[in-house]
Amino acid sequence: MADALVNLTIDDQPVSVPKGTLVIEAAKQVGVLVPHYCYHPGLPIAGVCRMCLVEIEKAPKLQVACSTPVAEGMVVHTQTAPAKSGRQGVLELLLINHPLDCPICDQAGECELQDFTFQEGRPATRYTPDFPKRFNPVEDFGPDVLYVPNRCILCTRCVRFMEDVAKEPVLNVSERGDRAFIGMHPAARLDHPWAGNVVDLCPVGSLLSKDFLHRARAWELDKTASICTGCSQGCNVTLDTRQGVVVRVRPRVHLGVNRYFMCDHGRANYRWMNRGDRLDAPLVRDPDGHRAVDWDEALARVTRVLEGASGSAVVLASPRASTEALYLARSLVARFAWTGAYELVMGEEAPLAGVPDLALRAERAPNSTGADLLGYTADYAAALAAAERAAVVLVLDAPQVVLRPAGALLYLGTIPLEDPETRARAEALLPVANVAEEEGTFVNRDGRVQRYFQAKSAPGMTQPAWWVLSALGAALGGDEIGSAADAFAALAREVAPFEGLSYARLGYGGELVARAVPA
Amino acid sequence: MGYPHTPHPRETLVLSKHFGEPEARTYRGWVKRGGYEGLKRALAMPPAAVVDEVKNSGLRGRGGAGFPTGLKWSFMPKERTKPHYLCVNADESEPGTFKDREIIRWTPHALLEGTLIAMHAIQADTAYIYIRGEFAEPQAILEQALAEARAAGVLGRFQIHVHRGAGAYICGEETALMNSLEGKRGVPRIKPPFPAAQGVFGMPTTINNVETLAAVPPIIVNGAKWYQAMCLSSPKSVGTKLFSVCGHVQKPGVYEVTLGFPLKDLIFELAGGMRSGRTLKACIPGGSSVPMLDRDESERCIMDYEGCATLGTMLGSGGVIVFDDSADMVYQVMRLARFYAHESCAQCTQCREGTAWTTRILERMLAGQGKPDDLDLLLDLSENMTGKTICVLSDSCAAPVVSAIKKFRGEFEAYLAGRSALVA
Numbered sequence: 001m002a003d004a005l006v007n008l009t010i011d012d013q014p015v016s017v018p019k020g021t022l023v024i025e026a027a028k029q030v031g032v033l034v035p036h037y038c039y040h041p042g043l044p045i046a047g048v049c050r051m052c053l054v055e056i057e058k059a060p061k062l063q064v065a066c067s068t069p070v071a072e073g074m075v076v077h078t079q080t081a082p083a084k085s086g087r088q089g090v091l092e093l094l095l096i097n098h099p100l101d102c103p104i105c106d107q108a109g110e111c112e113l114q115d116f117t118f119q120e121g122r123p124a125t126r127y128t129p130d131f132p133k134r135f136n137p138v139e140d141f142g143p144d145v146l147y148v149p150n151r152c153i154l155c156t157r158c159v160r161f162m163e164d165v166a167k168e169p170v171l172n173v174s175e176r177g178d179r180a181f182i183g184m185h186p187a188a189r190l191d192h193p194w195a196g197n198v199v200d201l202c203p204v205g206s207l208l209s210k211d212f213l214h215r216a217r218a219w220e221l222d223k224t225a226s227i228c229t230g231c232s233q234g235c236n237v238t239l240d241t242r243q244g245v246v247v248r249v250r251p252r253v254h255l256g257v258n259r260y261f262m263c264d265h266g267r268a269n270y271r272w273m274n275r276g277d278r279l280d281a282p283l284v285r286d287p288d289g290h291r292a293v294d295w296d297e298a299l300a301r302v303t304r305v306l307e308g309a310s311g312s313a314v315v316l317a318s319p320r321a322s323t324e325a326l327y328l329a330r331s332l333v334a335r336f337a338w339t340g341a342y343e344l345v346m347g348e349e350a351p352l353a354g355v356p357d358l359a360l361r362a363e364r365a366p367n368s369t370g371a372d373l374l375g376y377t378a379d380y381a382a383a384l385a386a387a388e389r390a391a392v393v394l395v396l397d398a399p400q401v402v403l404r405p406a407g408a409l410l411y412l413g414t415i416p417l418e419d420p421e422t423r424a425r426a427e428a429l430l431p432v433a434n435v436a437e438e439e440g441t442f443v444n445r446d447g448r449v450q451r452y453f454q455a456k457s458a459p460g461m462t463q464p465a466w467w468v469l470s471a472l473g474a475a476l477g478g479d480e481i482g483s484a485a486d487a488f489a490a491l492a493r494e495v496a497p498f499e500g501l502s503y504a505r506l507g508y509g510g511e512l513v514a515r516a517v518p519a
Numbered sequence: 520m521g522y523p524h525t526p527h528p529r530e531t532l533v534l535s536k537h538f539g540e541p542e543a544r545t546y547r548g549w550v551k552r553g554g555y556e557g558l559k560r561a562l563a564m565p566p567a568a569v570v571d572e573v574k575n576s577g578l579r580g581r582g583g584a585g586f587p588t589g590l591k592w593s594f595m596p597k598e599r600t601k602p603h604y605l606c607v608n609a610d611e612s613e614p615g616t617f618k619d620r621e622i623i624r625w626t627p628h629a630l631l632e633g634t635l636i637a638m639h640a641i642q643a644d645t646a647y648i649y650i651r652g653e654f655a656e657p658q659a660i661l662e663q664a665l666a667e668a669r670a671a672g673v674l675g676r677f678q679i680h681v682h683r684g685a686g687a688y689i690c691g692e693e694t695a696l697m698n699s700l701e702g703k704r705g706v707p708r709i710k711p712p713f714p715a716a717q718g719v720f721g722m723p724t725t726i727n728n729v730e731t732l733a734a735v736p737p738i739i740v741n742g743a744k745w746y747q748a749m750c751l752s753s754p755k756s757v758g759t760k761l762f763s764v765c766g767h768v769q770k771p772g773v774y775e776v777t778l779g780f781p782l783k784d785l786i787f788e789l790a791g792g793m794r795s796g797r798t799l800k801a802c803i804p805g806g807s808s809v810p811m812l813d814r815d816e817s818e819r820c821i822m823d824y825e826g827c828a829t830l831g832t833m834l835g836s837g838g839v840i841v842f843d844d845s846a847d848m849v850y851q852v853m854r855l856a857r858f859y860a861h862e863s864c865a866q867c868t869q870c871r872e873g874t875a876w877t878t879r880i881l882e883r884m885l886a887g888q889g890k891p892d893d894l895d896l897l898l899d900l901s902e903n904m905t906g907k908t909i910c911v912l913s914d915s916c917a918a919p920v921v922s923a924i925k926k927f928r929g930e931f932e933a934y935l936a937g938r939s940a941l942v943a
Contacts, residue, residue, distance in 0.1 A: 045709070046866075047709045047909060048866040048867055048868075048909070049867075049868055050867050050868050050869055050907055050908060051868070053907060061906040061907070062906070062907055067709050086903070086907055089869065089902075089903035089907075090868045090869065090903075090907075092903075093868050093869060093871075093872035093873055093876070093903070094868055094872070096872055096876060097872065126892075126896055127876065128890065130883065130888070131876075131879050131883075153868070154865060154866075154868075154871065172704065173704065173865060173866075175865070176687070176689075176861070176862065176863060176864055176865050177860050177861060177862070177863040177864075177865055177871060177874060177875055178860065178863070178865070178871055178872055178874075178875035179865075180865035180871060
């Protein structure tokens with residue numbers, strides 16, 4: 001529909017965008033980032049920081065790119081002297097009361113005030129030291145939010161998030177003029193289940209996460225695209241790691257899943273990824289207990305067990321198991337009469353009121369849909385009962401399981417089985433990677449298959465579950481599988497809903513599975 | 520100036536004709552003086568005819584911007600698919616301005632009548648009179664008049680509510696007023712959308728100043744031609760205007776003259792001239808937000824929209840602030856800047872930080888601790904604060920600073936040299 005597009009020129013580059021697009025968004029299309037603070041695509045327009053001043057031909061004065069819609073034939077200049085001097089003026093004014101305590105500020109390195117000042121600010125202030133800077137003490141806003149008013153530039157993103165997105169208006173702008181600060185309702189706390197987003201939204205270091213406080217400098221962090229394991233929503237996240245330790249989880253934009261946000265439950269749900277009490281070498285059972293062995297020996301032992309068994313098999317899987325692992329586990333026991341189940345933990349649902357279809361879901365499992373599509377059930381109790389009688393029980397990272405099975409117990413997990421008696425009965429305990437240490441996919445509640453990537457190395461001899469399971473499969477006469485991508489390709493060939501999908505097609509945005517009836 | 524007072528022969532009394540007559544405050548007294556005749560006639564006309572009559576009269580908004588009133592009314596949707604609202608801006612807070620207060624105090628029914636005519640013209644059922652928080656006495660008078668008018672059945676299907684502000688200057692800005700009325704923080708909105716499309720409660724709204732509305736009944740009674748004929752200069756500036764003259768004059772007060780009246784005569788004849796032994800130094804002709812004039816400019820200034828614009832200033836609200844030779848312009852400008860710094864709503868960066876910084880520089884200068892670059896800094900800062908924000912509060916702070924530095928640079932330089940020009 002070419003006629004619905006508006007043609008304009010931004011910094012001499014022609015661009016066509018849909019009617020109603022804002023100049024600041026149109027500029028992004030041609031690679032021009034107009035400096036801004038109050039504007040955020042996930043929030044209502046405020047137009048208050050006045051940072052995104054640009055020159056628009058035929059307009060009598062500078063315009064703010066964030067609240068000016070495009071018009072046919074519009075000619076926008078972001079780099080002319082008046083535009084730059086207008087923005088430089090804003091930067092200077094934002095800095096007169098800003099403490100410049102970057103060396104001790106968590107935001108340093110990912111601070112938009114730093115970035116734009118570096119880009120186009122004045123080299124020195126004209127606000128002489130005779131004038132004191134505004135000072136207000138740090139405030140404890142909520143379970144994971146600190147407010148450092150001295151650094152605040154009053155962009156009001158946090159206020160608008162709580163008011164228009166969370167729909168719990170507990171923040172406001174209090175006072176007037178240069179005495180203004182972000183105030184909180186005296187009878188309230190910033191404890192909304194999605195409140196942590198204000199920390200991400202804050203363009204400076206004024207709203208801080210207590211969890212991340214002074215944990216790392218931004219430039220030391222490695223960032224890896226991942227999927228939140230907190231519930232079945234499948235929020236896209238970035239795992240921030242420092243020297244192989246996950247130190248922070250932040251939302252990654254996906255307009256179809258979580259937009260710009262993630263909940264505090266998911267945000268806090270990462271410490272287990274760094275556990276030190278890991279199973280980090282394959283263990284096989286001997287008459288006098290378990291013995292650490294190399295992978296060849298461990299795989300040989302398990303292969304022998306599987307070859308020697310007949311009858312039924314039960315797979316008890318973690319709902320955090322990757323689609324690939326679930327598929328390969330199922331293939332491994334396919335020659336038995338097998339059943340598979342996962343333990344679905346339920347919690348309280350916490351929607352983000354201002355965004356349709358976004359909530360911390362009651363099903364606290366990132367891959368229950370994937371498990372369902374692969375024939376696993378959520379009837380964990382029945383599976384546990386069946387496991388006691390089965391010839392083979394394959395436990396996929398469900399360390400809490402308590403079993404006294406008649407048949408062979410095989411365990412793949414990130415940490416050892418917790419119950420000593422169950423552990424003692426395990427034929428083999430094989431160390432596998434957690435979500436931060438491997439590549440894989442989850443299928444969220446909407447049937448979107450989404451990839452997660454490896455953020456850190458796994459401890460010791462740990463291998464991804466897909467590797468362990470495919471190696472066992474190959475030893476039993478199956479195909480050799482060399483990567484998670486190959487494992488997924490095999491799954492896509494065999495399991496109808498995944499037909500036509502591949503890692504390349506999934507990319508960072510994921511794809512919906514073909515499903516006749518949505519769950 | 521107290522009432523009753525004898526009007527100066529050069530005044531043209533339309534709005535202030537009954538100032539000082541307590542009986543005019545009553546419904547009966549107002550009717551006796553020909554009141555509510557305009558309303559009667561307007562209600563007999565189709566709304567569009569009322570709009571046209573006001574349009575043809577040449578009446579322009581008296582709140583400050585001088586936008587043609589009839590044209591503003593004509594922006595309202597012709598078909599009423601949603602409720603229409605009228606807001607009456609009685610939040611008169613501009614320093615140096617006290618004309619609306621006198622209208623409300625002496626002729627509240629003139630405001631109510633104008634309000635009702637405007638409601639008919641824009642097809643509004645409901646009007647809100649947003650009255651300045653400090654106007655306790657005028658509010659009591661207005662509410663009394665409203666009760667009497669209601670009891671007399673004048674209101675008909677129209678509803679008029681009086682809403683008292685809480686004392687923020689910015690709530691006189693039309694969209695901030697609407698936010699405040701809605702119970703929100705009084706901060707100006709981004710325009711567009713303009714009030715005629717989305718005003719108070721998101722509905723089509725017209726907002727008029729008290730003096731503008733008070734001028735409407737006589738226009739309806741006497742006709743557009745009569746109003747247009749009251750003209751001393753430019754045909755774009757017609758009718759009478761109340762000027763509140765304050766500062767170093769013998770007789771500060773509210774004077775009503777035909778637009779185009781010389782400022783010099785307003786000061787020296789109507790307001791009685793300067794205090795004895797003093798001479799005129801400067802004048803702010805339209806409320807504190809407009810650039811100031813030096814003596815020579817003041818003596819040449821014609822008080823209409825065009826005349827003021829010729830001299831680089833604005834007629835504004837008609838708040839004339841007169842300074843004699845005893846005035847310390849650096850101090851005066853600092854006081855104005857301090858006012859704006861106090862009243863800035865804190866939304867826009869330039870205003871929030873710029874007004875406060877400007878004030879600090881001026882305070883430092885007055886304390887004898889100015890820096891050599893301070894004047895350049897003030898001018899650059901003012902440039903930064905002009906034309907870049909949502910509303911014009913920031914511009915209003917910059918205007919007197921820039922004009923004072925331009926016209927009284929010597930006084931600023933004297934402070935930078937360590938002394939006041941006045942005691943030198």
